[in-house]
Amino acid sequence: MSELKLQPQADVSLQRWHAMIAQQDLGGLPDLLDAAVVFRSPMAHAAYPGAPLVATILGTVLEVFQDFAYHRQLATADGLDVVLEFSARVGDRQIKGIDMIRFDEQGKIVEFEVMVRPLSGLQALGEEMGRRLGAYLVASKAQA
Template identity: 65%
Template structure:
């Protein structure tokens, strides 16, 4: 990854811009259109990845509801222009956390992989509990 002026592919740039607009507006209803059909989500609290656009959309839409005071701080772009790392901070209940979203885009700009890493452990635990309460039996 590089913080230099490595550009995203134009298709990935358009998808990322749409993602940021959704996060700013807190309206993720357009998210399914940004996902490849076989998209994969890797969670900081689950042992196995979630596969398929419907599952990924549900998880990301639920996370948007769980987080408060969510903000992105930095964007790092891969040398091939098909991946980004987005540094963020947020609150879950009374716990503050920091994390990164690692997003890989396909040639068409659709999100093919979305992986989240979070710290500290208390934030991960709060996130897992909040997401589990909303998603148990749904994914």
Template identity: 50%
Template sequence: MTALPGLKPAAQQTMERWHQIFLTRDVAGLAELASDRIVFRSPAFFKPYPGKEAFTFVIATVSEIFEDFRYERQFATADGSSAVLEFAARIGDRSLKGIDMIRFDEAGKIAEFEVMIRPANALALLAEKMSERAGPYLTRMSAHSG
């Protein structure tokens, strides 16, 4: 994806690195992009997951589940501190669409990351696959978040 007009420079640098991570499928640098106090909100759970460990674990696991993942559109908020990335992917024979809503802190680190996915049957399949691969870890993280 190209630069995102209107995004603050530090956030823009984070977005460029984010896209590079997904182009190369090398999630090793995810933690560097996140604030120490990041909050991740999953489409499958009501309670948020706090912290870099949960964020990197969930994103890395989802990146293994999604097939043909691609970002299609991106938008920045008027204040330059948030972005919305529209994506498409597949899990087996189910296609899905979603958005990543990202808020950056003053240093350009990801402070909040929220995902929404449709249709419901694709979201249910994602939740099932996540449970298979990461169930105990996600349950423990959810319990610690609130």
């Protein structure tokens, strides 16, 4: 990966994503998500499918993270995948991570995967996400 350009529709969607993050408001996120989008969590072995579930997870993450900032952006040669390096804080734990986002040719997000380090930060994130979304995620998995 390098500092390549995204395909035009993917670039528009990514700019909208960055604007929503800057405004701390993911209300427009469902418009960016493909109906069959999957979210891959650093805490779960199976992906979470579907736009409503992914929007809920990402909205909750934005509430949990403090001092969130993106630092670098890398794209694949085909212009459909981007990796965004970020830092944030969860309680007293500093974390670093990456968001790996795959777009389709229409600019819809089809896959969103997150990796986080260090382990203590990931554990703090998992505990807080579980506290806020645990029952919802279990119910969503049961319906799938």
